Structures are given as C-alpha cells and as structure tokens.
Amino acid sequence: MSFRIMWSNQTFPPTLIMSSITLRVEFGGGLELLFSNIKQHKLTLPSIVPSNNGTKLNGEVLSGGETKPADVEYLMHHLRDNLLQERPELFMEDNTVRPGILVLINDTDWELEGEGEYALKDNDEVVFISTLHGG
Template sequence: MSTLAVKVEFGGGLELLFSNERSHRVTIPALVPASPSTDDDAPKKPADLTYLIHWLKDNLLKERAELFVENGTVRPGILVLVNDADWELEGEGEYQLKEGDEIVFISTLHGG
C-alpha cells in the first residue's frame, strides 16, 4: 500500500492538545475508503484534508477533541494553511494531499 508523508504543525495554543509538540511528520495511506467501511474491497479515493483531520484526531490528539474538531471538520477559529496558502483557496477539506505537503493549524481564539 502506498503512503504519503506530510508535515503537520500546530500553533496558537493547539500544540497543547498534541503532546505540546508544534511540529509532526506523519505518514498516512495515499488511498483511503471513499465512505466509512470496514470492507477491504470498498472503493478508495485519494487521501484528502478531511481524512487527515480525522486521522489527527484519532491518532495524535491527546485531549479535548472538541477544541480541534466540530461537525466533522476543524472548529471555527482555527486557521488552516496548505503549503502557506489558506485552505479556502485549495478546496478546504476536499484538498487532495500530496507527498511533502505542509499543513498548519493555528488557533485564532485566545483567552483573556
């Protein structure tokens, strides 16, 4: 099975939810199930940003998932950059990940 290596960074306090580590190198499957299924023969699609968000929640997030994910995507107040560009310019969750991509999550919400 082929995989993709991507760099993931967290800032603005989000790193506290991920073992207090700002930068992570992760390897994920290049092809993922097109729909939630345990069937190995299920149709596959290229891994996208939505898949990565769920993978991070399930594999790296140490606490308080509600501060990172809401309604199947990142919660409001988190800026997502794909190779230094706002993810809104790249198709948001539908952006198909590529080898070597750099994905940055920055919380813009600060306590007072």
C-alpha cells in the same frame, strides 16, 4: 473533483498498501497543547483512504467500502484519532475543524485550495492555527 475506486473483492491490492505520502503537520496558536504540546509532526499516510474517513486502516475496512485519495478531511480524522490527547471537540466539529481554527496548506489559506477536499500530495505542509487567543 475526487475520484472513487470501488473494491468489490476481498483482497486488498498490495500496491495500495505500499503507496503512502509523507506530510509535515504543524500546530500553532495554542492548538499544540492538544497534541502533547508538540508543534511539528511528520506523518505518513496511505495515499488512498476510506471515503468515510475511517482511520482503522486495514484490508478489511478498505476492501468493503469506497475509497478516495487522502485529503485534508482524512488528515483531520487521522490527527484526531491518533495524535490528539484530549478534548476532541476543541479540534473538530461536524467533520471539519472547529470554527476559529485556521488551516494553511503549503502556506496558503485552505479556502483557496478546496478546504477539506484538497487531495494531499507527498511532502505537503499543513498548518493548523487556533485564532482563539483572545485579544
């Protein structure tokens, strides 16, 4: 279950800004072609993010709305908005990954981990593999 923190004041807590998690993200099955043809990426994400998965992280955005711990759904939005080079429709569809993309969280099928709702932890490894190679 995810918890929600409501910020009613305009001041963004400094502790929240400082708190971040480091992730390893890898693309396979040709999906890396959408991400500058780089397979492995190391990312640093804030540990608390907007519930609407807005990726323009600044005090203004966070202070005005609901927040949640950074999860895989947010990670997908972050990848789309910051790393994706072309054709976002080939990566995401309806707030989740496009059908045909397999996601592994720490080498485990994300369907066992709660899919997009999985709360990311420091040093997690998330892999996105396109299964649409044909064959």
